[in-house]
Amino acid sequence: MLFKHKTTDGLKVNLALPGHFLIPLVAAMTFLAALMIAGAYAGQNLAHRWSNGAASIVILQIPPKNIINSPENSISDTSTIVSDNSNKLASLNQIIELLSSSKELASFHKLSDQEINQLLTPWLHEDINHFALSIPAIIELHLKQNTIISEKLKNSLLHINPDIIIEQSNFWSQRLNILANSLQSCAFLALFIVTFIAAIVIAIATRTGLIQCKQTIEILHNLGASDHYISVRFARRNAFLAFIGGWIGSIFSIPLLLFLTYLTLPFSSNPNWEIIYQGWFSFLTLLPFNLLILFLILPLCNYFIGWISTTLIVYYWLRHLT
Amino acid sequence: MIQLDNVNLYYEQSSPILSNVSLYIPQGSFCWLTGSSGVGKSTLLRMFHLEIKPNQGHIQLLDTDILKSRRSTLCNLKQRISIIYQDFKLIPNLTIYDNIALPLRLQNMDETIINRWTNRILQWMNLQNKTRLHPKTLSGGEQQRIAIARAIINRPDILLADEPTNALDEEQVLRLMDLFYDLNDLGCTIIIATHNDNLIRQFPAPKLKLEKGQIKVDDAIQT
Numbered sequence: 001m002l003f004k005h006k007t008t009d010g011l012k013v014n015l016a017l018p019g020h021f022l023i024p025l026v027a028a029m030t031f032l033a034a035l036m037i038a039g040a041y042a043g044q045n046l047a048h049r050w051s052n053g054a055a056s057i058v059i060l061q062i063p064p065k066n067i068i069n070s071p072e073n074s075i076s077d078t079s080t081i082v083s084d085n086s087n088k089l090a091s092l093n094q095i096i097e098l099l100s101s102s103k104e105l106a107s108f109h110k111l112s113d114q115e116i117n118q119l120l121t122p123w124l125h126e127d128i129n130h131f132a133l134s135i136p137a138i139i140e141l142h143l144k145q146n147t148i149i150s151e152k153l154k155n156s157l158l159h160i161n162p163d164i165i166i167e168q169s170n171f172w173s174q175r176l177n178i179l180a181n182s183l184q185s186c187a188f189l190a191l192f193i194v195t196f197i198a199a200i201v202i203a204i205a206t207r208t209g210l211i212q213c214k215q216t217i218e219i220l221h222n223l224g225a226s227d228h229y230i231s232v233r234f235a236r237r238n239a240f241l242a243f244i245g246g247w248i249g250s251i252f253s254i255p256l257l258l259f260l261t262y263l264t265l266p267f268s269s270n271p272n273w274e275i276i277y278q279g280w281f282s283f284l285t286l287l288p289f290n291l292l293i294l295f296l297i298l299p300l301c302n303y304f305i306g307w308i309s310t311t312l313i314v315y316y317w318l319r320h321l322t
Numbered sequence: 323m324i325q326l327d328n329v330n331l332y333y334e335q336s337s338p339i340l341s342n343v344s345l346y347i348p349q350g351s352f353c354w355l356t357g358s359s360g361v362g363k364s365t366l367l368r369m370f371h372l373e374i375k376p377n378q379g380h381i382q383l384l385d386t387d388i389l390k391s392r393r394s395t396l397c398n399l400k401q402r403i404s405i406i407y408q409d410f411k412l413i414p415n416l417t418i419y420d421n422i423a424l425p426l427r428l429q430n431m432d433e434t435i436i437n438r439w440t441n442r443i444l445q446w447m448n449l450q451n452k453t454r455l456h457p458k459t460l461s462g463g464e465q466q467r468i469a470i471a472r473a474i475i476n477r478p479d480i481l482l483a484d485e486p487t488n489a490l491d492e493e494q495v496l497r498l499m500d501l502f503y504d505l506n507d508l509g510c511t512i513i514i515a516t517h518n519d520n521l522i523r524q525f526p527a528p529k530l531k532l533e534k535g536q537i538k539v540d541d542a543i544q545t
Contacts, residue, residue, distance in 0.1 A: 008420045008427065010413035028455060219411050222373060223425050224401030319393075
């Protein structure tokens with residue numbers, strides 16, 4: 001009944017709900033929503049990256065004991081170097097043994113001389129093997145959860161080597177994480193506001209259409225047409241317009257989003273981001289798939305927002321009509 | 323069946339239309355509703371058609387308490403109660419055919435049955451050549467016949483008519499009254515509001531006289 005006789009009940013919903021008003025408005029709302037979703041997605045990625053990255057990393061600097069503690073050893077000779085190396089090795093092995101048995105670590109990695117060299121060359125301007133001072137051993141710890149290193153592990157490490165330096169970067173990373181989460185929350189709030197405004201716009205358009213069709217609706221109601229019948233007639237029209245508006249808004253948002261992705265990709269956790277400079281096709285392969293799916297879903301979301309807000313306003317209006 | 327229990331019906335700042343009225347009209351009755359102009363006959367019919375609710379009291383229509391029923395139940399009930407309005411209330415952008423077929427379509431009937439019933443009633447109303455025209459292109463009498471056709475096409479249990487013969491000539495009135503009697507014979511309750519005394523004399527039936535907020539029954543209502 002609802003679909004078969006749509007043109008023979010006298011309800012001219014096409015005229016009562018003209019597309020030239022609703023489609024551009026919904027398209028504009030969808031465009032904004034697409035930007036909000038992209039922003040929320042970027043915020044989520046950033047928060048995830050920070051919480052799983054820098055926040056869970058602890059750097060251990062293990063200086064050789066006897067060099068730092070004994071001023072007389074500061075003059076380098078062959079016997080001291082041998083002693084230094086053996087002490088350093090013993091201390092390091094103990095630490096590695098301790099870290100291997102620790103349950104609070106996801107993993108740890110001792111930086112090789114080559115890696116340290118690569119890291120320090122820009123500052124030292126020479127190879128560390130030719131450097132007069134001995135360079136501390138560096139171990140990168142990855143904690144299992146985004147927590148701080150336990151006092152027990154810290155004390156055990158200090159017991160092996162009291163001069164060990166433990167650098168935990170979670171103070172700033174936690175704050176950055178909070179900032180990223182706040183940005184994400186703001187994006188979701190803005191998305192909610194945009195959705196709410198879209199629903200209000202649809203509701204106002206529906207109310208105008210209902211007033212235009214009031215006489216026919218009253219006659220239909222008096223002939224026994226249910227609230228559901230009338231609401232479906234309006235909801236189908238508005239949902240269709242919202243769907244079309246959704247597609248237009250989504251399509252218009254794509255070029256801007258591609259440009260923003262191009263700008264922000266170097267900050268992402270994607271290790272292959274550098275290939276964006278190799279050409280458009282390479283760039284397109286790096287686009288987040290989830291986000292593309294989301295933009296396909298946007299018009300469908302609009303359809304349901306259109307349907308639900310129209311149905312609610314029609315039911316409300318009909319209850320006040322009779 | 324129509325039953326009123328201590329019903330009060332009034333508009334603000336006007337004299338009451340019904341004041342503590344109790345009434346029972348059995349199913350299959352045929353009666354006239356009379357009263358002076360402006361006394362509230364049309365309002366009373368609209369109340370029987372569930373368009374307005376009483377301010378106080380209880381109403382039962384076709385064994386349904388209308389004040390306690392859900393909206394969906396009332397919508398279904400409305401499909402069993404038809405009304406012929408004084409101003410016809412036809413949908414201007416629909417053809418005559420679609421206007422008449424509308425109650426059947428709202429009841430989700432099969433289109434072949436709708437076609438058969440609508441064509442038959444159009445023929446009876448002598449409007450078979452004007453099916454594709456719109457109401458505004460027709461005379462008052464033709465519009466009234468369409469309104470009558472729309473009201474009776476779904477064979478209602480209660481038929482309410484507000485001055486249904488106003489725009490009709492004498493021959494059409496006779497044919498219409500025959501039709502009403504035929505419907506009544508099939509068990510339909512018929513209430514016709516009129517101030518045409520000649521018509522009442524010509525077709526004797528119990529009279530409900532609306533006066534000073536009371537309904538006076540002039541003759542025993544026959545089932």
